[in-house]
Amino acid sequence: xxxxxxxxxxxxxxxxxxxxxxxxxxxxAFYSTFLVHEEASAYLSHSVVNQRxxxxxxxxxxxxxxxxxxxxTSGFEQRxxxxxxxxxxxxxxxxxxMEGMTLLKTEIARRVSALGLDAATTAETxxxxxxxxxxxxxxxxxxxxSDTRSRAQTDEAFxxxxxxxxxxxxxxxxxxxxxxxxxxxxxxxxxxxxxxxGNMLSSSPFGLWVRHRAAVLFQGSTILGGIEDLIRQIDQxxxxxxxxxxxxxxxxxxxxxxxxxxxxxxxFQTAANLENGRDxxxxxxxxxxxxxxxxxxxxxxxxxxxxxxxxxxxxxxFKTINDTYGHSAGDAVLGxxxxxxxxxxxxxxxxxxxxxxxxxxxxxxxxxTEAHIIAERIRQGIAAQRPxxxxxxxxxxxxxxxxxxxxxxxDYQYMINAAxxxxxxxxxxxxxxxxxxxxxxxxxxxxxxxxxxYG
Amino acid sequence: xxxxxxxxxxxxxxxxxxxxxxxxxxxxAFYSTFLVHEEASAYLSHSVVNQRxxxxxxxxxxxxxxxxxxxxTSGFEQRxxxxxxxxxxxxxxxxxxMEGMTLLKTEIARRVSALGLDAATTAETxxxxxxxxxxxxxxxxxxxxSDTRSRAQTDEAFxxxxxxxxxxxxxxxxxxxxxxxxxxxxxxxxxxxxxxxGNMLSSSPFGLWVRHRAAVLFQGSTILGGIEDLIRQIDQxxxxxxxxxxxxxxxxxxxxxxxxxxxxxxxFQTAANLENGRDxxxxxxxxxxxxxxxxxxxxxxxxxxxxxxxxxxxxxxFKTINDTYGHSAGDAVLGxxxxxxxxxxxxxxxxxxxxxxxxxxxxxxxxxTEAHIIAERIRQGIAAQRPxxxxxxxxxxxxxxxxxxxxxxxDYQYMINAAxxxxxxxxxxxxxxxxxxxxxxxxxxxxxxxxxxYG
Numbered sequence: 001x002x003x004x005x006x007x008x009x010x011x012x013x014x015x016x017x018x019x020x021x022x023x024x025x026x027x028x029a030f031y032s033t034f035l036v037h038e039e040a041s042a043y044l045s046h047s048v049v050n051q052r053x054x055x056x057x058x059x060x061x062x063x064x065x066x067x068x069x070x071x072x073t074s075g076f077e078q079r080x081x082x083x084x085x086x087x088x089x090x091x092x093x094x095x096x097x098m099e100g101m102t103l104l105k106t107e108i109a110r111r112v113s114a115l116g117l118d119a120a121t122t123a124e125t126x127x128x129x130x131x132x133x134x135x136x137x138x139x140x141x142x143x144x145x146s147d148t149r150s151r152a153q154t155d156e157a158f159x160x161x162x163x164x165x166x167x168x169x170x171x172x173x174x175x176x177x178x179x180x181x182x183x184x185x186x187x188x189x190x191x192x193x194x195x196x197x198g199n200m201l202s203s204s205p206f207g208l209w210v211r212h213r214a215a216v217l218f219q220g221s222t223i224l225g226g227i228e229d230l231i232r233q234i235d236q237x238x239x240x241x242x243x244x245x246x247x248x249x250x251x252x253x254x255x256x257x258x259x260x261x262x263x264x265x266x267x268f269q270t271a272a273n274l275e276n277g278r279d280x281x282x283x284x285x286x287x288x289x290x291x292x293x294x295x296x297x298x299x300x301x302x303x304x305x306x307x308x309x310x311x312x313x314x315x316x317x318f319k320t321i322n323d324t325y326g327h328s329a330g331d332a333v334l335g336x337x338x339x340x341x342x343x344x345x346x347x348x349x350x351x352x353x354x355x356x357x358x359x360x361x362x363x364x365x366x367x368x369t370e371a372h373i374i375a376e377r378i379r380q381g382i383a384a385q386r387p388x389x390x391x392x393x394x395x396x397x398x399x400x401x402x403x404x405x406x407x408x409x410x411d412y413q414y415m416i417n418a419a420x421x422x423x424x425x426x427x428x429x430x431x432x433x434x435x436x437x438x439x440x441x442x443x444x445x446x447x448x449x450x451x452x453x454y455g
Numbered sequence: 456x457x458x459x460x461x462x463x464x465x466x467x468x469x470x471x472x473x474x475x476x477x478x479x480x481x482x483x484a485f486y487s488t489f490l491v492h493e494e495a496s497a498y499l500s501h502s503v504v505n506q507r508x509x510x511x512x513x514x515x516x517x518x519x520x521x522x523x524x525x526x527x528t529s530g531f532e533q534r535x536x537x538x539x540x541x542x543x544x545x546x547x548x549x550x551x552x553m554e555g556m557t558l559l560k561t562e563i564a565r566r567v568s569a570l571g572l573d574a575a576t577t578a579e580t581x582x583x584x585x586x587x588x589x590x591x592x593x594x595x596x597x598x599x600x601s602d603t604r605s606r607a608q609t610d611e612a613f614x615x616x617x618x619x620x621x622x623x624x625x626x627x628x629x630x631x632x633x634x635x636x637x638x639x640x641x642x643x644x645x646x647x648x649x650x651x652x653g654n655m656l657s658s659s660p661f662g663l664w665v666r667h668r669a670a671v672l673f674q675g676s677t678i679l680g681g682i683e684d685l686i687r688q689i690d691q692x693x694x695x696x697x698x699x700x701x702x703x704x705x706x707x708x709x710x711x712x713x714x715x716x717x718x719x720x721x722x723f724q725t726a727a728n729l730e731n732g733r734d735x736x737x738x739x740x741x742x743x744x745x746x747x748x749x750x751x752x753x754x755x756x757x758x759x760x761x762x763x764x765x766x767x768x769x770x771x772x773f774k775t776i777n778d779t780y781g782h783s784a785g786d787a788v789l790g791x792x793x794x795x796x797x798x799x800x801x802x803x804x805x806x807x808x809x810x811x812x813x814x815x816x817x818x819x820x821x822x823x824t825e826a827h828i829i830a831e832r833i834r835q836g837i838a839a840q841r842p843x844x845x846x847x848x849x850x851x852x853x854x855x856x857x858x859x860x861x862x863x864x865x866d867y868q869y870m871i872n873a874a875x876x877x878x879x880x881x882x883x884x885x886x887x888x889x890x891x892x893x894x895x896x897x898x899x900x901x902x903x904x905x906x907x908x909y910g
Contacts, residue, residue, distance in 0.1 A: 042757065042758075043865055045863070046862075046863040046864050046865065048864055048869075049864065049865065049866075089746070089750075089866065089868070090865045090866050091750065091754065091865070092865075093597070094596060094597070094600060095593045095594075095596060095597045095600075098589065098592070098593045098596065099593060101589070102585065102586055102589040102590075102593075105582075105585055105589075106582050106585070106586065109578060109581070109582050109585075110578070110582070112578065113574060113575055113578030113579070116574070117574060118574060119568060119571070119572060119573060119574040119577040120568055122574040122577055122578050123564060123565070123567065123568030123577050123578070123581060124568070126564070126578060126581050126582070127560075127561050127564050127565070127581070130557065130560055130561070130564075130581075130585050131557055131561060134553065134556070134557040134560075135557075137553070138550045138553045138554060138557075139550075141549060141550060141553065141596060142548070142549070142550045144600070145549060145550075145599070145600055145603055148600055148603065148604055148607075149603055149604065149607040150607070151746060151747070151750075152603075152604040152605070152607040152608050152611070153607050153608070153610070153611040154743060154744065154746060154747050155608070155747045155751075156607070156608040156611040156612055156615075157611055157615060157732075157743075157744075157747075158732070158744045158747040158748065160611075160612060160615050161732035161744070162732075164619075164732075173802065177802070203820070205801060205802055205803065208801065208802075208803040208819060208820060209802060209803050211755070211803075211819075211820075212752070212755070212803040212819045212820075213802075213803055216751065277612075277613070277616035277617075277619075288609060288612075289609065289612075289613045289616070291544070291606060291609060292606070292609050292610045292612075292613040293613065295544075295546065295606075296610075296671065297667070299546065300666070300667070302497070346660060346663065347628065347632070347660055347663075347664060347668075348660065348663040348664050348666075348667040348668055364663060364666075364667045365658070365663060365666075365667075407501075408500070408501045409501050409503055409504065410498055410501065410504065410545045410546070410547075411504075411544065411545050413544070414503075
């Protein structure tokens, strides 16, 4: 029951008439809803924006139902892309725009319904309206997403650039800035009676740094939240009370400043650990890069039709070694296994520390057969190691390995699960062995595993 | 003409009946369209995905019109968020999903239209359908965008981590890998007649590195594209011809390998320059961080209600200095001005190299009056400098400064434009002076400047 060109033209003309007759009312309806919308009003409250957006929305509505959109689709598409980019730059959330679009559809559809046409014509007109607005929204969203992605990359590059500057110097500079502020408070207390205690901590150079720099460097850190709380407490409780020069307030100040110093150290320390791309013990890759690397390699394999394989390697009886000879023995074993793995793979392959004694290896352009051969060689290589666990002792070690090859499924988590299950079988069957995941066809038996459990 | 609860319930029941009676047909319509859709079919072609998604889409349709959505909105929202996250992980473009939603709306609306209801009831039912699907799509998109953003951050962190590894070692390793490959080709030519020429360059360690590592490190580089072209030429033209042991083919190989070596050097060199967060000459920030920093500072100023100001600083008669005393004199002037600027601002402020002889300064938590005082101090400070431009000569320099303060407009480009216009006035009025942008109220005169021209 597709519509003919004639029905479409007639419907378009109806929509054009409704929109142009009601354009100011539609713009009003849009803004009256959005100015009370908590999130949206933040973007629309400025008079220039408001004035500009009312004008733009008016033009956009007329464009939507204009002849131009039909005859010059690509011009219309370009205009939607431009709008999506502006929204991304202004950080106007796309979902607010989508909400506005739904509202406009409903407003216009109600007016179509009131025309008194027959049911079929009414329905066709409303369907066309929905399709047109959705078409525009699709281009806006696509531009918004791609702009948001590149902005996120630049933000991260800036954050890492800032962290890459002399971070020890930064720490000492800010410790000094904090001390300078607390000293100025103390001097003002000991000096002329008329002199008021110094500025608030939050507006001192240290306070500005916390708000403007540290918030970028240590994005979302809970320690930073703790420092901000202490600054607030000092400004709102300690400083007002100190005017009475009560000794209790002074020691309260000292305690809180010391606490900030302590947290500041912690903040820099934690960041240094987190930013490591490699696991410090084994020198293998940090698993936070798994999504980036596997996502990309799977796209490549899919588009180039090239093979790709994962090995999940787990050290056998690791807990027993740890319990018998202590943690440093365990560390020595992990270090020895990791060194072997890093030497056994090619320069374009990846070795991750996946869990405690578990490593994940991504073998690029490697098919099932080759992956099995490499896994077997790795298993034998590990079994030949006898790492030194104390001055007088070496231990025998072995590892179990699960192998999965890329079978066309776009979700890397699906491949990891397959390698994990194969590893589990290797363990069950007596350890020190390699097991292959079943190939693609049998994997289809458990589709419900796809969406769940993995983030 | 809002709908009553009763009309909504009746419309919902109608939709529930249509969807549950036609659910398999709807799923079929969705897939028959999308399996021929070039972009979408890449994601749907795998049998496991296809099977899983058909099942999911079926459940989703029933969920959409189920009682649950009305009584447990937050459960429904959570399910949409989960779906959006899965799409982001699988890299299924959100606009394909949106296209599918429009299709489903149209399919269901046509069936509503065929029920033979009156026009008003038909319209209300289709409107409700649109609102419900749009509601779901909004949550999916929001989750998709936020997941895409954090994935982009991790991708960038991985890229920069990889670049931060010993990049000189990487360059030498890959030069050696390329040499090793070309040597193996030559040896096979000089050796036993029966021996075939070596592997293809594209499947050698060097070729793998280009495809899997370099593509991450040097994202989108045109030089990398050039290397890939040469690899293709060697594998498809040079190597097949070489079997005849024609000397022409040998020198062709040498020429192309040399060209790759040259491009490889270039690639690493260009990357080293690009990745600089600071301008090498002036040590001020690279302007590619402008959107990250100004976007963030404007959000902060907006939400905290704190002031924020920009100074646009331009060295007067710079071209004349450059033309009279040469480029190194110009560089000395820029270095001197930059040093003065970096020393004149607080530790939480930002100084960018904005253009040739233009600097942009972002002053956090600084209002109009303070910004004017700082700008004036900077102007006087620069006028007091007499940079050394040659062994025997110093020059007098001055600068013009435009100042703009944050007036609530969410677009940082708007503030930059305002500072730029003020700078232009300072130049017009005779240079070596500070001009303020008019405050917010008069800025409203030219709203059309908002959207245009700036990326």
